[in-house]
Amino acid sequence: MVGAMPAAEALPREVTAGNGYGAKHLHLQLPTPPKQQQQPAEAECRWYEEEIDDDLKLCYALNSVLHRGASKYQEIALLDTKHFGKALIIDGKMQSTEMDEFIYHESLIHPPLLFHPNPKTVFIMGGGEGSAAREVLRHKTVQRVVMCDIDQEVVDFCRTYLTVNREAFSSDKLCLIINDARVELEKSREKFDVIVGDLSDPVEGGPCYQLYTKSFYEHIVKSKLNDHGIFVTQAGPAGVLTHKEVFSSIYNTLRHVFKYVKAYTAHVPSFADTWGWVMASDHPFDLNAQQINERIKHRIVGELLYLSGESLISSTTLNKSVHQSLLNETHVYTEDDARFIYGHGRACCA
Numbered sequence: 001m002v003g004a005m006p007a008a009e010a011l012p013r014e015v016t017a018g019n020g021y022g023a024k025h026l027h028l029q030l031p032t033p034p035k036q037q038q039q040p041a042e043a044e045c046r047w048y049e050e051e052i053d054d055d056l057k058l059c060y061a062l063n064s065v066l067h068r069g070a071s072k073y074q075e076i077a078l079l080d081t082k083h084f085g086k087a088l089i090i091d092g093k094m095q096s097t098e099m100d101e102f103i104y105h106e107s108l109i110h111p112p113l114l115f116h117p118n119p120k121t122v123f124i125m126g127g128g129e130g131s132a133a134r135e136v137l138r139h140k141t142v143q144r145v146v147m148c149d150i151d152q153e154v155v156d157f158c159r160t161y162l163t164v165n166r167e168a169f170s171s172d173k174l175c176l177i178i179n180d181a182r183v184e185l186e187k188s189r190e191k192f193d194v195i196v197g198d199l200s201d202p203v204e205g206g207p208c209y210q211l212y213t214k215s216f217y218e219h220i221v222k223s224k225l226n227d228h229g230i231f232v233t234q235a236g237p238a239g240v241l242t243h244k245e246v247f248s249s250i251y252n253t254l255r256h257v258f259k260y261v262k263a264y265t266a267h268v269p270s271f272a273d274t275w276g277w278v279m280a281s282d283h284p285f286d287l288n289a290q291q292i293n294e295r296i297k298h299r300i301v302g303e304l305l306y307l308s309g310e311s312l313i314s315s316t317t318l319n320k321s322v323h324q325s326l327l328n329e330t331h332v333y334t335e336d337d338a339r340f341i342y343g344h345g346r347a348c349c350a
Helices: 101-115 131-136 152-161 163-169 181-187 214-224 247-255 289-299 309-315 320-328
Strands: 014-018 024-029 046-053 056-070 075-081 085-090 093-097 121-126 144-149 174-178 192-198 225-237 260-268 273-281 341-344
Touching: 046 085, 046 341, 056 152, 075 152, 093 101, 101 131, 101 192, 101 225, 101 260, 101 273, 101 289, 101 309, 121 131, 121 181, 131 144, 131 163, 131 192, 144 181, 152 163, 152 174, 163 174, 181 214, 192 214, 214 225, 214 247, 225 247, 247 260, 247 273, 247 320, 260 309, 289 309
Parallel strands: 121 144, 121 192, 144 174, 192 225
Antiparallel strands: 014 024, 024 046, 046 056, 056 075, 075 085, 085 093, 225 273, 260 273
């Protein structure tokens, strides 16, 4: 996802980015050893801490901080981590890293496009970094991609500095729109073969949680799909201990809107968890591994790094704990009864 970046500016020993709610989501710490154990300056190490819960943090050793700032909607940081390379952080949450972003984006994009008989038009909600569009544009059948992200600053930054996605941003097939995806999709006269939710996690006060609701899926998304259309969304953490945060609820919500709903997961190392996606359609997902491999061979330009027919089919087999939770889930995601990932966004939606 993340390519070459400008050199980092000098940093104070500790930098904390607030979020307007008092919580410290973006915590960049530069520890100083005790005097008696003082090491040479080059041995010191910066750290990025991500709060997972009140009593749990993940720490990533840094080479440098390449960018940090705040738009109207979100806090933004670009880090050069020692283990995962360049990493994009939004509202204190790891979005992707150059070492393993292919797992997330191949899993998000290729399953719905491969299950669709002949995908020509795709609408991407969010996706400002450009990686989702990059993967969509690898499909030979695709003629038009509309990518709608609410945050101009995030898009401009990624468009300028994420070199791996420059070809996608410059494609004649890509139509880039800066707007609320809900508003844009609702007013569109166009229908699409595939609609993709490449959205930030639903955090309280963030700009995206209304795009996970039953009313949005039912009255806007479904009405903008062509016959045999498929909707897919990222659905948050899906591990044994984390899948009840939003994954099971998103799955159950889509079951109330579409006839066929398929949940699948993959481990993303930089997230330190299993991640979930959910596909939905009014037509069954009935391809086998061999048929998927044939479509990969004939439809996709270049070699996939992660996904194959076998791995896609196996990713839909969930462990017993998660499977039972999805079957037993009763919560339906609404504007008045939403679930959130731990943390707070920068701006509330009107």
